[in-house]
Amino acid sequence: MTKPDSPADGLAEASAADASAVGLDRIALLRPLSADQRAAVARQCRWRRFAPDEQLIDHWADTRDVAFLVEGRVRVLSHSAGGREISFNDIEAGELVGEMSALDGRPRSASVVALGEGALVAFLPAKPFQALVTAHPELAMATMLRLCDKLRGATDRIMELSTLGANNRVHAELLRLAKRGSRQGAAAIIAPIPVHSDIAARVSTTRETVARVLSDLTRDGMLERRPDALVVRDLSRLEMLVEDVRGGA
Numbered sequence: 187m188t189k190p191d192s193p194a195d196g197l198a199e200a201s202a203a204d205a206s207a208v209g210l211d212r213i214a215l216l217r218p219l220s221a222d223q224r225a226a227v228a229r230q231c232r233w234r235r236f237a238p239d240e241q242l243i244d245h246w247a248d249t250r251d252v253a254f255l256v257e258g259r260v261r262v263l264s265h266s267a268g269g270r271e272i273s274f275n276d277i278e279a280g281e282l283v284g285e286m287s288a289l290d291g292r293p294r295s296a297s298v299v300a301l302g303e304g305a306l307v308a309f310l311p312a313k314p315f316q317a318l319v320t321a322h323p324e325l326a327m328a329t330m331l332r333l334c335d336k337l338r339g340a341t342d343r344i345m346e347l348s349t350l351g352a353n354n355r356v357h358a359e360l361l362r363l364a365k366r367g368s369r370q371g372a373a374a375i376i377a378p379i380p381v382h383s384d385i386a387a388r389v390s391t392t393r394e395t396v397a398r399v400l401s402d403l404t405r406d407g408m409l410e411r412r413p414d415a416l417v418v419r420d421l422s423r424l425e426m427l428v429e430d431v432r433g434g435a
Contacts, residue, residue: 250312258305
């Protein structure tokens, strides 16, 4: 993978026109700011487009920038000593990544790579980011809530890996994806359809196990596969299935 701070063939820094056309208006954390304040932040950023599968952030790197994801989707991941990919989370446009190193000054805790059609990212250096959240209490609170959410999510995953079987971990990951999806009555729509290997990387199991679990849920009527989406037909039923196992673990 190409390191984010070195030039890549066929990929240049995003132009000023890209930056001014898109801006930071869609970044959820920055919504409390006025348009002029967001424009001022945008001028402090280094804007860059990344190709699919290109690396934005390198695990253990000493970079400190916060990455605002303006377009596209990225994945936070790491690799075991044996080279097995461990996936933590997918980040959608409008979010940010890298704030931990910007705040504590320590090396990156994971790698980040672009997915799908690539990504447009605005990198804000650590000091301007620290000054921004210090000057705006509402941004500081939002940042703290983000970190709380990360800690709670990590705690849940540690408990699942420590106490649940592979099948139940797949159920729990499917529930997380469903809760992020759109709702249609009792059903939840997961789009795009999750790749078996991606789910396996998140819950430390095999693609074959994921395929078998999803097949079982489909046969039981809990899942429906459509051309462009995976439908959890009864979200509350899946939630009960997961909570029953967690409670008995």
